[in-house]
Amino acid sequence: MNVRLARPPQPDIHEGTTETPTLTHLQRLEAESIQIMREVVSECERPVMLYSVGKDSAVMLHLAAKAFYPSKPPFPLLHVDTTWKFRAMYEMRERMARELGFELLVYKNPDALARGINPFDHGSALHTDLWKTEGLKQALDHYGFDAAFGGARRDEEKSRAKERIFSFRSAQHRWDPKNQRPELWRLYNTRINKGESIRVFPISNWTELDVWQYIHLENIPIVPLYFSAERPVVERDGALIMVDDDRMPLKPDETPIMKSVRFRTLGCYPLTGAVESTAATLPEIIQEMLLTTTSERQGRVIDHDQAASMEKKKQEGYF
Amino acid sequence: MAHQSTLIADDIDAYLKAHEVKSLLRFLTCGSVDDGKSTLIGRLLYDSKMIFEDQLAALEADSRRVGTQGGEIDFALLVDGLAAEREQGITIDVAYRFFSTDRRKFIVADTPGHEQYTRNMVTGASTADAAVILIDARKGVLTQTRRHSFLVSLLGIRHVVLAINKMDLVGWSQETFDRIVADYRLFADKIGIHHFTAIPMSALRGDNITEASDHSPWYEGPALLRWLEEAPVEDDLREKPFRMPVQWVNRPNLDFRGFAGFIAAGAVRPGDRVKVLPSGRETVVDRIVTKGGDLPRAVAGQSITLTLRDEIDVSRGDVLAAAGEPPGVADQFETTLVWFDDEPMLPGRPYLMKLAARTVSAQLTEPKYKINVNTLEHLAATRLTLNEIGVCNLLLDAPIAFDPYVDTKDLGGFILVDRISNRTVGAGLIHFALRRSQNIHWQALDVAKPARAAQKGQKPRMVWLTGLSGAGKSTIANLLEKRLHAAGRHTYLLDGDNVRHGLNKDLGFTEEDRIENIRRVAEVGRLMVDAGLIVLVSFISPFRAERRMARDLMDSGEFVEVFIDTPLAEAERRDVKGLYKKARAGELKNFTGIDSPYEAPEHPEIRIDTTRLTAEEAAEQIFAALES
Numbered sequence: 001m002n003v004r005l006a007r008p009p010q011p012d013i014h015e016g017t018t019e020t021p022t023l024t025h026l027q028r029l030e031a032e033s034i035q036i037m038r039e040v041v042s043e044c045e046r047p048v049m050l051y052s053v054g055k056d057s058a059v060m061l062h063l064a065a066k067a068f069y070p071s072k073p074p075f076p077l078l079h080v081d082t083t084w085k086f087r088a089m090y091e092m093r094e095r096m097a098r099e100l101g102f103e104l105l106v107y108k109n110p111d112a113l114a115r116g117i118n119p120f121d122h123g124s125a126l127h128t129d130l131w132k133t134e135g136l137k138q139a140l141d142h143y144g145f146d147a148a149f150g151g152a153r154r155d156e157e158k159s160r161a162k163e164r165i166f167s168f169r170s171a172q173h174r175w176d177p178k179n180q181r182p183e184l185w186r187l188y189n190t191r192i193n194k195g196e197s198i199r200v201f202p203i204s205n206w207t208e209l210d211v212w213q214y215i216h217l218e219n220i221p222i223v224p225l226y227f228s229a230e231r232p233v234v235e236r237d238g239a240l241i242m243v244d245d246d247r248m249p250l251k252p253d254e255t256p257i258m259k260s261v262r263f264r265t266l267g268c269y270p271l272t273g274a275v276e277s278t279a280a281t282l283p284e285i286i287q288e289m290l291l292t293t294t295s296e297r298q299g300r301v302i303d304h305d306q307a308a309s310m311e312k313k314k315q316e317g318y319f
Numbered sequence: 320m321a322h323q324s325t326l327i328a329d330d331i332d333a334y335l336k337a338h339e340v341k342s343l344l345r346f347l348t349c350g351s352v353d354d355g356k357s358t359l360i361g362r363l364l365y366d367s368k369m370i371f372e373d374q375l376a377a378l379e380a381d382s383r384r385v386g387t388q389g390g391e392i393d394f395a396l397l398v399d400g401l402a403a404e405r406e407q408g409i410t411i412d413v414a415y416r417f418f419s420t421d422r423r424k425f426i427v428a429d430t431p432g433h434e435q436y437t438r439n440m441v442t443g444a445s446t447a448d449a450a451v452i453l454i455d456a457r458k459g460v461l462t463q464t465r466r467h468s469f470l471v472s473l474l475g476i477r478h479v480v481l482a483i484n485k486m487d488l489v490g491w492s493q494e495t496f497d498r499i500v501a502d503y504r505l506f507a508d509k510i511g512i513h514h515f516t517a518i519p520m521s522a523l524r525g526d527n528i529t530e531a532s533d534h535s536p537w538y539e540g541p542a543l544l545r546w547l548e549e550a551p552v553e554d555d556l557r558e559k560p561f562r563m564p565v566q567w568v569n570r571p572n573l574d575f576r577g578f579a580g581f582i583a584a585g586a587v588r589p590g591d592r593v594k595v596l597p598s599g600r601e602t603v604v605d606r607i608v609t610k611g612g613d614l615p616r617a618v619a620g621q622s623i624t625l626t627l628r629d630e631i632d633v634s635r636g637d638v639l640a641a642a643g644e645p646p647g648v649a650d651q652f653e654t655t656l657v658w659f660d661d662e663p664m665l666p667g668r669p670y671l672m673k674l675a676a677r678t679v680s681a682q683l684t685e686p687k688y689k690i691n692v693n694t695l696e697h698l699a700a701t702r703l704t705l706n707e708i709g710v711c712n713l714l715l716d717a718p719i720a721f722d723p724y725v726d727t728k729d730l731g732g733f734i735l736v737d738r739i740s741n742r743t744v745g746a747g748l749i750h751f752a753l754r755r756s757q758n759i760h761w762q763a764l765d766v767a768k769p770a771r772a773a774q775k776g777q778k779p780r781m782v783w784l785t786g787l788s789g790a791g792k793s794t795i796a797n798l799l800e801k802r803l804h805a806a807g808r809h810t811y812l813l814d815g816d817n818v819r820h821g822l823n824k825d826l827g828f829t830e831e832d833r834i835e836n837i838r839r840v841a842e843v844g845r846l847m848v849d850a851g852l853i854v855l856v857s858f859i860s861p862f863r864a865e866r867r868m869a870r871d872l873m874d875s876g877e878f879v880e881v882f883i884d885t886p887l888a889e890a891e892r893r894d895v896k897g898l899y900k901k902a903r904a905g906e907l908k909n910f911t912g913i914d915s916p917y918e919a920p921e922h923p924e925i926r927i928d929t930t931r932l933t934a935e936e937a938a939e940q941i942f943a944a945l946e947s
């Protein structure tokens with residue numbers, strides 16, 4: 001018998017009721033994600049959850065906590081740090097790991113660190129490549145993880161739409177879109193050879209709206225930057241860039257001005273455009289998203305380079 | 320983006336409340352190349368306002384650059400994701416797309432129409448609640464339509480739309496529509512699709528997609544989107560007996576032992592009696608534990624953690640099931656198999672089979688037949704190659720809990736993995752168990768095989784003599800039977816030629832007939848072994864797979880394969896019946912050794928080298944081996 005876990009009060013149910021309402025789309029998505037996470041933990045030797053501190057990561061943490069309750073999630077969190085994230089993201093990272101009881105690993109590409117790679121002097125492409133793509137490969141090799149959870153969704157981008165939930169990487173971390181394993185029913189083939197690894201995307205089938213609705217419904221903590229507030233920004237190449245710390249070099253004609261802004265996605269602050277908004281609550285954020293006419297990735301600088309840029313990056317080892 | 324509802328702007332909280340209870344429908348689109356699948360999905364995304372301005376701008380630019388619609392918006396470009404495909408103008412893999420309306424969220428599996436991609440369609444169909452089969456109104460029901468429909472039916476999708484597309488190109492002719500529907504119904508009935516909804520449409524122009532089109536006043540059925548919103552999703556899954564494969568055992572400390580899994584069928588409440596399979600032990604559900612508090616009930620489609628009243632052994636791969644209606648337990652099955660790999664399926668080769676949370680070593684027998692997915696004809700086959708579908712027996716190293724696929728998909732659908740390459744090489748559907756491997760006793764145990772054998776004072780066997788024509792099989796078999804008889808053994812000799820005069824006189828010498836010939840002999844032999852006899856079978860039986868089929872019918876140790884090893888040149892030199900001469904002259908077709916191969920046994924129990932032993936010595940050697 002179970003003595004350490006107090007039994008919570010039984011929810012009020014009507015006697016004789018056998019009907020359970022049809023599962024909602026969020027219930028079905030949640031059940032699928034949890035089933036995927038449990039499968040990885042059961043079959044892979046050394047899984048890790050990549051943690052980017054964004055809203056998708058927040059949902060992933062929440063799902064992991066549910067999937068293994070009352071156990072703690074049986075894998076660490078890995079943050080591949082670029083040193084250029086928003087300060088509020090670093091605060092959130094520490095808080096969430098502490099509150100949910102995860103082991104937190106932070107990896108910074110030592111090569112990028114030594115060379116002082118930054119988006120201002122080296123451009124967004126090199127910055128992303130060294131800190132994120134190379135940093136991730138190094139971190140996975142360094143710790144010997146054979147499976148890494150990521151929070152990517154198929155609705156984000158075309159090449160993701162065709163990527164499997166269990167996505168295989170060669171020992172060189174390359175993705176081969178022409179050689180993916182078929183995924184039938186709920187059956188995932190997790191077998192790999194030494195040195196190979198799997199990226200696992202448990203929220204593949206969620207959309208941006210699903211993520212927001214779920215955060216709302218489940219009351220999941222997210223970085224305050226998603227909510228509107230007066231923040232110091234400058235306008236560069238049509239994007240509103242927040243001056244988050246004094247490392248940001250200002251051009252002679254630039255003066256930060258306070259604007260009511262928020263962020264639809266979060267990344268390195270110099271590469272993430274803010275949107276002007278007054279949405280200060282989750283329903284207001286969702287309302288704004290539903291009424292808006294541009295996709296969430298528009299704020300990201302890395303996607304604009306070429307039509308198939310993401311697919312190319314992924315083949316080279318970008319998450 | 321998504322929804323036109325005025326609630327979004329006026330009362331977002333009310334809107335969110337309403338959208339919390341949306342259901343989810345997963346569907347599959349399939350059709351031939353150029354039937355307009357990608358266009359249809361692009362149209363659904365566009366019409367449900369799932370396309371953002373920046374995406375639309377990119378789409379317009381792409382349409383001008385590589386579009387096939389003369390500069391007009393080419394919706395297919397929204398969907399065809401990978402760079403290589405976009406350049407070829409075709410979809411080549413399974414892609415998943417999402418859109419939603421005020422009533423439902425939809426996940427669309429977009430699968431290709433190419434012949435070589437059966438694999439992708441089966442993959443997409445495995446998780447779909449419904450299927451939309453596209454037909455080009457100008458072309459009608461094509462071979463590929465039949466193939467897609469067969470796969471939809473095979474994978475158990477019961478809600479089907481026949482989307483008769485490009486109606487604008489046939490002048491919205493009702494006659495054309497009716498003719499295609501009638502054609503399709505003839506075929507659909509044959510494959511078990513008894514209900515379908517036919518919708519005339521133009522995906523490109525948007526007719527009958529979101530609302531009824533003015534172009535088809537004669538059509539009174541729903542527009543596609545309304546049909547999709549109203550198709551039933553979970554069916555009767557939760558009304559079935561409870562099934563939960565155990566995925567993970569949750570042991571945070573010594574006082575908690577939970578069993579985590581996804582409910583494959585039925586419902587469960589604390590207090591329910593459950594059976595653990597394959598062990599067969601019974602206990603009672605104690606709690607349904609979640610982070611948000613215990614649940615009074617959980618149903619199919621939920622991921623849960625259960626605790627049990629008793630400390631009994633349960634591990635990953637076991638199935639928890641309603642005690643009164645448990646699934647079967649077996650280690651041999653008849654299955655339909657779909658082959659995915661470039662390397663063909665090899666009978667007898669060990670693969671790994673994963674079903675629910677269980678992975679075990681598995682072998683396949685030679686296909687009973689393969690299915691021509693275009694004509695539904697059954698064809699003889701010795702193996703399956705890429706994208707072929709056949710019926711094979713699956714033999715496992717250990718018994719598993721299962722349901723037929725038609726009853727519970729999660730307990731009847733499996734994948735096969737190659738042990739060396741780790742590739743997923745095939746998928747299969749269980750029809751039924753061939754033999755119940757445990758917990759099932761013979762009706763009259765006292766007069767079963769051991770009792771009959773004991774009465775005769777012998778160990779029943781099937782001694783299978785294989786070798787070329789003229790190798791000396793019949794001569795040796797005759798001598799062996801005399802020797803056994805003299806020793807007081809109860810025997811029977813089944814001789815290839817003799818059997819063909821009676822039991823198998825309806826069979827010729829085609830490949831199918833030869834396989835059937837062996838099958839009947841093996842089955843008759845099995846009955847005789849069951850009766851306690853030592854059965855001598857003297858058959859050329861040139862193919863390994865057939866001999867394996869016979870071996871698989873028998874219990875371990877009962878089958879004794881004897882290779883009468885005579886080189887072809889020697890057998891041909893003897894040519895007792897003059898058959899080699901005839902075969903060389905072309906008067907006998909499919910003669911083993913001449914124009915049909917002989918696959919020598921790799922590991923026979925006994926090998927007789929007739930160039931060194933006389934027939935008498937050979938019989939004596941086999942006799943000694945049987946008596947030892």
